[in-house]
Amino acid sequence: xxxxxxxxxxxxxxxxxxxxxxxxxxxxxxxxxxxxxxxxxxxxxxxxxxxxxxxxxxxxxxxxxxxxxxxxxxxxxxxxxxxxxxxxxxxxxxxxxxxxxxxxxxxxxxxxxxxxxxxxxxxxxxxxxxxxxxxxxxxxxxxxxxxxxxxxxxxx
Numbered sequence: 001x002x003x004x005x006x007x008x009x010x011x012x013x014x015x016x017x018x019x020x021x022x023x024x025x026x027x028x029x030x031x032x033x034x035x036x037x038x039x040x041x042x043x044x045x046x047x048x049x050x051x052x053x054x055x056x057x058x059x060x061x062x063x064x065x066x067x068x069x070x071x072x073x074x075x076x077x078x079x080x081x082x083x084x085x086x087x088x089x090x091x092x093x094x095x096x097x098x099x100x101x102x103x104x105x106x107x108x109x110x111x112x113x114x115x116x117x118x119x120x121x122x123x124x125x126x127x128x129x130x131x132x133x134x135x136x137x138x139x140x141x142x143x144x145x146x147x148x149x150x151x152x153x154x155x156x
Contacts, residue, residue, distance in 0.1 A: 025059035027052040027070040035077040047076070054143050064156035069107040075103040079141040099124045100142045108154060121149040
């Protein structure tokens with residue numbers, strides 16, 4: 001490797017080292033049972049994965065570089081209720097007592113300080129506002145609710 005390449009490589013490494021550390025969120029699902037996370041089987045894992053992925057999206061949007069956030073999802077009650085039909089199960093949202101609720105425990109480390117707590121995030125008015133989500137987006141009510149909570153709680 002010639003000298004100019006070595007110098008360029010060293011400068012690149014120095015620049016990378018000088019960048020602030022990215023924010024990070026760690027999501028876990030410690031419970032064995034949830035109020036309503038969907039039908040049993042692979043769909044439960046899909047819901048957990050989708051919620052975790054979305055919390056990572058919110059991490060990038062609202063946490064400051066260097067922040068560390070741990071979220072334990074203690075309970076999930078998805079919007080609507082499952083109804084069994086001859087062709088399978090469908091989720092029906094009536095806007096009555098079927099609003100989404102997600103209970104979480106969190107710990108945030110920011111600027112050398114730690115804050116922690118436990119919240120039940122819910123949205124009783126979830127059907128009052130038309131979803132801005134694309135028709136194929138999963139869990140639009142839960143995602144809108146989580147974003148409002150995340151922004152209020154952790155935005156830099």
